[in-house]
Amino acid sequence: MKGLYCRQGETSGLKFIIQETDVPTSLSHHQITIQVKSCALTPVDVQLYKDLQLLKDSIPVGREVAGTVLQVGSKVTCFQPDDEVVGILPLDNDVSGLCDVVICHEHHVVHKPEKVSWVEAAGAIRDGLRAYTALHTLARVAVGQTLLVLDGASPFGVLAIQLAHYHGVKVLASALSLEDQKFLEQLRPSVARVIGVWDTKVDLVESCLEETGGLGVDVVIDNGVRLYEEDSEAPRHLPHKHDIITLLGVGGHWVTTEAHVQLDPPDCHSLYLKTASVSFLNEEVWTTSSAxxxxxxxxxxxxxxxxxxxxxxxxxxxxxxLYEATVYMEMVQKKQLRKRAVVQL
Structure with a gap:
């Protein structure tokens, strides 16, 4: 059967191809076989594979899958054949999620409710996991707090807004374009204020301090950050790390998706004065550790x-x-899509 894989070329960077692959026929005691109905496309983090020493010539693409259970191992207790499930395949999985059939451990998937479509289940599972990790595991948000979601119109930002509003958190969100701003304004009352950072006249720090009466926000979740003012490679819409630290309130919490944040002594001193903290958002930790x-x-x-x-x-x-999966995956890897792409098999 065919699946989507990623290869790292010597000069051309990452290349995505659909190739034939073999799926094991035998199951271990706690494994299940899933007939895939849909699979979401998310960027491949090659550096993470290198760090965990999992880098291969061909990296399987498509790990967020939804489908029907075909077979179960002898000691599987949570699932039966014909159950509808959704989950995230582990990083060391050998088979692409775009194959017709995949095998995984029973603890990597959960039951899918009947009223949830295959596409919705696969498309929301990772962004939902990121939102839970950022808001609950790292920031530990509480009712009445103020949250700033940077790039709120992204697939992750939208679910973070919805989850925060559900738990009684006041949400501010930044918009990177006029279209994003119009979209976010339609989410009211989930979003208390939309900050259009695409407009050069709008200052992110001033807007947040104005909205909070000068006290600053309790939690910030970024979608990338500029480390230096003269950083020419970073998009101009990304906030500077100093701006994020400035708009944090006392006891505030900054959750960053930037793996290489470098804080200078003045930055650390500002965080110390506010008793504020920084956490790194890496949702892969759930599947790389069984703790x-x-x-x-x-x-x-x-x-x-x-x-x-x-x-x-x-x-x-x-x-x-499926025949357009390679084209869409290239756009996903280059971050050219504003919505989550899901392949329907």
Missing amino acids: CQGRYLHILKDIVEKLSTGTFRPLLEHPVP
């Missing part, structure tokens, strides 16, 4: 439950056919 497996499965179950009740409304592209 909190029960909590991880609880989060996945809560995500699909919120999908079924309409609390989560993911930002999705139209379903992508």
Whole structure:
């Protein structure tokens, strides 16, 4: 059967190809076989594979899958054949999620409610996991706090806004374009204020301090950050690290997706004066460590439950056919899509 894989060329960078692959026919005691109905496309973090010593010639692409259980191992207790499931395949998985059939451990998937579509389930599971990790595991948000979601119109930003509003948090969101601003304004009352950073006349720090009466926000979740003013490679819409530290309130929490944040002594001193803290958002930690497996499965179950009740409304592209998967994956890797792409098999 065919699957989507990523190869790192010597000069051309990453190349995505559809190639034939073999799926093991035998199951271990706790494995299940899933017939894939849909698979979401997310960027491949080659550096993470290198850090974990998992880099191969061909990296399987497509790890967020939804489908029907075909077979179960002899000691599987959570699932039966014909159950509908959704989950995230581990980083060391050998088979692409775009194959017709995949095999995984029973603790990597959860039941999918009937009223949730295949595309919604696969498209929301990772962004939902990131939102839970950022807001609950790292920031520990509480009712009445103020949250700033940078790039709120991204697939991750939208679910973070919806989750925060569900828990009684006041949400501010930045918009990178006029179209993003119009979209976010339609989310009211989930978003208390939209800050159009695309407009050069709008100052992010001043807007946040004005909205909070000069006290600053309790939690900031970024989608990238500029480390230096003269950083020519970073997009101009990204906030500077000093701006984020400035708009944080006393006891504030900055959750960053930037793996290489460097804080100078003045930055650390500012955080010290505010008793503020910084956390790094890496949702892969759930599948690379088994220390909190029960909590991880609880989060996945809560995500699909919120999908079924309409609390989560993911930002999705139209379903992508398999023959266009390579083209869409190239756009996903280059961050040229504003919505989550999901391949429907």
